[in-house]
Amino acid sequence: MNDLFSSLWNVLWLCFWGVALLGYLVSVVVVLGDLFRDHGLNGWWKAVWIFFLVFLPFLTVLVYVIARGPGIVDRLGDSEERAAAETYDPPAPMAAPASEIARAKELLDQGVITAGEFDALKSKALGNRF
Numbered sequence: 001m002n003d004l005f006s007s008l009w010n011v012l013w014l015c016f017w018g019v020a021l022l023g024y025l026v027s028v029v030v031v032l033g034d035l036f037r038d039h040g041l042n043g044w045w046k047a048v049w050i051f052f053l054v055f056l057p058f059l060t061v062l063v064y065v066i067a068r069g070p071g072i073v074d075r076l077g078d079s080e081e082r083a084a085a086e087t088y089d090p091p092a093p094m095a096a097p098a099s100e101i102a103r104a105k106e107l108l109d110q111g112v113i114t115a116g117e118f119d120a121l122k123s124k125a126l127g128n129r130f
Contacts (some may be wrong), residue, residue, distance in 0.1 A: 027061050028053065030072070037075050100125035 031053065035046050052060040065072075104121040107113045113121070 024058070024061070027065070028057065031061055031064050034068070034072050034075055038071075097125040097127070 032050070035041065035049055038046075049060065049064065053064075101122050104113070104118050104125070108115065108118040
């Protein structure tokens with residue numbers, strides 16, 4: 001019975017350290033991501049933070065979160081907004097159907113498009129989908 005509790009505590013102790021290691025690794029990745037996301041921080045300061053992150057990792061993450069913690073969420077939000085703005089492609093404004101048909105008629109009169117293409121453009125301008 002003593003061996004059962006001993007092995008149970010060993011498993012719980014292993015789980016505790018596994019969760020602690022995982023949490024630490026996530027915090028290091030968050031700090032590194034925030035460092036590279038921050039455009040206001042000089043490259044030399046980024047190098048200093050990374051140097052200390054390599055040689056004094058736990059203390060550096062703790063100091064970083066205390067010193068620069070409030071800005072982490074702001075910088076994360078800025079990058080997501082910037083990414084959303086870069087990927088957003090607003091639809092092209094639709095011209096009035098009459099002006100679209102007049103433009104297509106000019107192209108037909110100039111011989112740029114055929115009568116079939118004119119009919120297709122006219123149908124599209126009127127909202128008919130084919």
